[in-house]
Amino acid sequence: xxxxxxxxxxxxxxxxxxxxxxxxxxxxxxxxxxxxxxxxxxxxxxxxxxxxxxxxxxxxxxxxxxxxxxxxxxxxxxxxxxxxxxxxxxxxxxxxxxxxxxxxxxxxxxxxxxxxxxxxxxxxxxxxxxxxxxxxxxxx
Amino acid sequence: xxxxxxxxxxxxxxxxxxxxxxxxxxxxxxxxxxxxxxxxxxxxxxxxxxxxxxxxxxxxxxxxxxxxxxxxxxxxxxxxxxxxxxxxxxxxxxx
Numbered sequence: 001x002x003x004x005x006x007x008x009x010x011x012x013x014x015x016x017x018x019x020x021x022x023x024x025x026x027x028x029x030x031x032x033x034x035x036x037x038x039x040x041x042x043x044x045x046x047x048x049x050x051x052x053x054x055x056x057x058x059x060x061x062x063x064x065x066x067x068x069x070x071x072x073x074x075x076x077x078x079x080x081x082x083x084x085x086x087x088x089x090x091x092x093x094x095x096x097x098x099x100x101x102x103x104x105x106x107x108x109x110x111x112x113x114x115x116x117x118x119x120x121x122x123x124x125x126x127x128x129x130x131x132x133x134x135x136x137x138x139x140x
Numbered sequence: 141x142x143x144x145x146x147x148x149x150x151x152x153x154x155x156x157x158x159x160x161x162x163x164x165x166x167x168x169x170x171x172x173x174x175x176x177x178x179x180x181x182x183x184x185x186x187x188x189x190x191x192x193x194x195x196x197x198x199x200x201x202x203x204x205x206x207x208x209x210x211x212x213x214x215x216x217x218x219x220x221x222x223x224x225x226x227x228x229x230x231x232x233x234x235x
Contacts (some may be wrong), residue, residue: 002176011199014215029187029188030188030191030192030194030195031191031195032191032195032198034197035149035198035199036198040204040211041198044194044198044204044208045183045194045195045198047212047216048190048194048197048212049191049194050216051190051212051215051216051219052186052187052190052191053187054216054219054220054223055186055215056183056186056189056190057219057223058219058220058223058226059179059182059217060179060183061222061226061227062222062226063174063179063213063222065175065178065179066173066176066179069225069231072227073228074223074229075224075226078220078223079224080223082216082220085216086213086216089212089213092209093206093209096203096204097164103204114164133210133226137183137187138180138183138184138198
């Protein structure tokens with residue numbers, strides 16, 4: 001039986017690292033959307049998820065080992081999702097401001113109801129587009 | 141990770157670290173595959189960390205602030221710019 005040559009040792013170490021990382025990652029993904037109970041938490045979870053996958057997408061599109069078809073899919077999904085996600089964030093900001101105003105009696109419940117309906121609309125619009133980006137980046 | 145992918149991965153790795161029975165092109169493919177897997181693992185680690193932070197923040201019940209919104213928007217804008225600009229760079233010439 002031949003012994004491993006010295007130039008193969010780094011590869012084995014890399015292999016062990018990759019396997020260890022895969023084992024560690026299996027089954028331990030946090031889910032902010034499942035944790036969200038209110039509409040503002042859901043909107044925050046959705047935009048935060050969008051941003052997280054966008055940041056990883058930005059790394060992936062610069063990686064030489066990644067095929068161009070994958071990079072193109074990420075670019076397309078991000079281009080479509082970004083304006084809707086930004087509108088979602090604006091609606092969330094508006095909702096939080098009105099909620100704070102209501103707490104000090106500076107606005108009415110009607111205004112909060114309008115802001116809530118608006119936020120719900122943007123959550124509905126953004127969710128499938130953000131899921132498309134998640135899929136393009138390689139999430140479930 | 142599903143089983144066919146794991147099988148292909150192990151096949152590729154075994155090909156690289158074993159003896160010289162593989163052709164150079166197959167070794168290069170295996171090395172590229174390993175590099176790609178490395179990127180996937182790094183990406184999954186980053187996503188996991190970010191999603192855990194978000195989940196912890198939601199579970200804390202802490203109110204969202206203007207600074208939270210600014211930070212989210214700035215990070216998204218930066219990533220968006222990088223992603224979109226990556227499509228305008230000419231690919232390296234192939235042999």
